[in-house]
Amino acid sequence: MRKLIDNKRVDFLDYLKDVRGYSDLTLKSYDEALREAFTFIEIAEEDGREIFNLMPYRHHIAALNAKTISKKLSAVRSFTTYLNENGMRILLKGDASIKVAKTLPKPISHEHILEALQEADLFERVVVLMLYTFGLRISELSHIALQDISLEWLRVTGKGNKQRDIPMLPSTKKILDEYLAVYSPKRFLFEKKGEKLSENSLRYVITKVFRRIGLQVTPHQLRHSYATSLLNGGAPITDVSELLGHSSMATTQIYTKLGSALKQQNYNKAHPLCGGEK
Structure with a gap:
């Protein structure tokens, strides 16, 4: 399963670049976050679904500030959404949200x-x-x-x-x-x-x-x-x-x-x- 996840990660990064138009710097950030996360995330199967248990990873990054934690978890959520939209059945466990201060939106002139x-x-x-x-x-x-x-x-x-x-x-x-x-x-x-x-x-x-x-x-x-x-x-x-x-x-x-x-x-x-x- 981890080999499959690694292959899907590469596909996901291609999607972010080609479809979503993300910059190289953002792609690097996503790649690093996902590589790190799946070193700690526990993967199990239950009722025909893959369970991604985030708690071990959350313990690992608990000392970071709330905004950084939120960004790292957001990368995992986006990847999980991508997997579900492309035929896999994934459920995140231990996915409580992190409260961060709202930032101002950036409108286009x-x-x-x-x-x-x-x-x-x-x-x-x-x-x-x-x-x-x-x-x-x-x-x-x-x-x-x-x-x-x-x-x-x-x-x-x-x-x-x-x-x-x-x-x-x-x-x-x-x-x-x-x-x-x-x-x-x-x-x-x-x-x-x-x-x-x-x-x-x-x-x-x-x-x-x-x-x-x-x-x-x-x-x-x-x-x-x-x-x-x-x-x-x-x-x-x-x-x-x-x-x-x-x-x-x-x-x-x-x-x-x-x-x-x-x-x-x-x-x-x-x-x-x-x-x-x-």
């Missing part, structure tokens, strides 16, 4: 998004715009059906099967209509042979589009860009929280911190006492 859109084909433009102008999660994007699209609204089914309606920009509707006329999907907005396109396929589209302009971008960063643009433009946080499908206002608060940081930077540039009188 509007200018960079416009630059990427100029280099994109019709299909790619629609994928980018759906994430950027609706603030969708990648899982929500893959599930968009034609019946969810109306003249001025998009109905989204989010976490917990909660539905929300998001207004559609006229410019987005125009390019969406062009896409529908060219590709003629039958049921889902993005589909292949009648089946919805996978989240990984859509992620790869984003990776490919922004790689052309020298950026490493994830779909979730476009969601961040949507949220911060609305808040910086004066939209009430309650409205933004509803549009994002957040179950708690506290989740949306992190974007206001980012907006405050941006305002501080602009203030420092604009005020005469911050940079000398003009």
